[in-house]
Amino acid sequence: AQKITQTQPGMFVQEKEAVTLDCTYDTSDQSYGLFWYKQPSSGEMIFLIYQGSYDEQNATEGRYSLNFQKARKSANLVISASQLGDSAMYFCAMREGRSGNTGKLIFGQGTTLQVKP
Amino acid sequence: DAGVIQSPRHEVTEMGQEVTLRCKPISGHDYLFWYRQTMMRGLELLIYFNNNVPIDDSGMPEDRFSAKMPNASFSTLKIQPSEPRDSAVYFCASSVWVSEAFFGQGTRLTVV
Numbered sequence: 001a002q003k004i005t006q007t008q009p010g011m012f013v014q015e016k017e018a019v020t021l022d023c024t025y026d027t028s029d030q031s032y033g034l035f036w037y038k039q040p041s042s043g044e045m046i047f048l049i050y051q052g053s054y055d056e057q058n059a060t061e062g063r064y065s066l067n068f069q070k071a072r073k074s075a076n077l078v079i080s081a082s083q084l085g086d087s088a089m090y091f092c093a094m095r096e097g098r099s100g101n102t103g104k105l106i107f108g109q110g111t112t113l114q115v116k117p
Numbered sequence: 118d119a120g121v122i123q124s125p126r127h128e129v130t131e132m133g134q135e136v137t138l139r140c141k142p143i144s145g146h147d148y149l150f151w152y153r154q155t156m157m158r159g160l161e162l163l164i165y166f167n168n169n170v171p172i173d174d175s176g177m178p179e180d181r182f183s184a185k186m187p188n189a190s191f192s193t194l195k196i197q198p199s200e201p202r203d204s205a206v207y208f209c210a211s212s213v214w215v216s217e218a219f220f221g222q223g224t225r226l227t228v229v
Contacts, residue, residue: 035217035218037220043206043222043223044220044222044223045208045210045220047217047218047219050216050217091160103148103165103167103172103212103214104162104165104172104173105148105150105162105165105210105212105218106162107152107159107160107162108159109159110159110160
C-alpha cells in the first residue's frame with residue numbers, strides 16, 4: 001500500500017539560508033509521481049514541484065528543488081535562500097501509476113516551516 | 118479557467134442536519150478528489166473519481182458520508198446526519214492523470 005512519511009513536524013530556518021524538508025515513501029509500483037505542496041496560514045494548497053519515478057534528473061522550480069533518491073525511497077524538498085513568505089506547512093504527496101491504485105493521490109502529515117528574520 | 122470552485126466557503130450547522138458540499142473541477146480534468154483536513158488527522162483522502170466514476174471510497178469515514186459526480190463539471194459530498202466530529206476543512210481537487218492536482222479554496226465546516 002502507498003505510504004508517505006514526513007518525520008519533521010516543525011522546522012526553523014534563518015532567512016536567506018537553505019532548508020531541507022524530509023519525505024520518504026513506500027510503494028510497490030514502478031511508476032509513480034511525487035509532489036510537494038505549500039499551505040500558508042491562509043489555507044490554500046499551492047503546488048510547488050513534481051518528480052516522476054522515471055525522471056533521471058532531480059526536479060527544480062526556481063528556489064525549490066527535489067532531492068530524489070529512488071533506492072532510498074526519499075524525495076526531500078530543498079528550499080534555497082529562504083524568505084519570510086516561505087513560512088507555511090509543506091506536504092509531500094505521491095500518486096501511483098496505472099499498474100497500482102490508479103491515480104490515487106495521498107499526502108504525508110506535513111512539516112511546518114518557520115523562517116526567522 | 119477559474120480553477121477548482123468549492124461552495125460554500127464556510128458552513129455552520131447544527132448536529133443532526135444534512136450538509137452538502139459542492140465542487141466544480143477544472144474543465145478537462147478527469148480526476149476529482151475529496152479530502153478532509155483536521156489538526157489531529159492531517160489531510161485525509163475521502164474518495165476520488167476518474168471520469169465521473171468513484172474509484173476508491175475507502176477513506177469515507179462512515180455511511181453518513183456520501184459523494185456523487187453526476188457529470189464532469191460537478192461533484193457533491195454529503196454528510197447526513199452531521200456530527201460535531203465532522204468539523205474540518207474539506208478540500209476538493211482535480212487533475213489530469215500525469216499532472217499535479219489543483220485544489221479549491223476549501224469549505225470550513227463547523228457542526229455545533
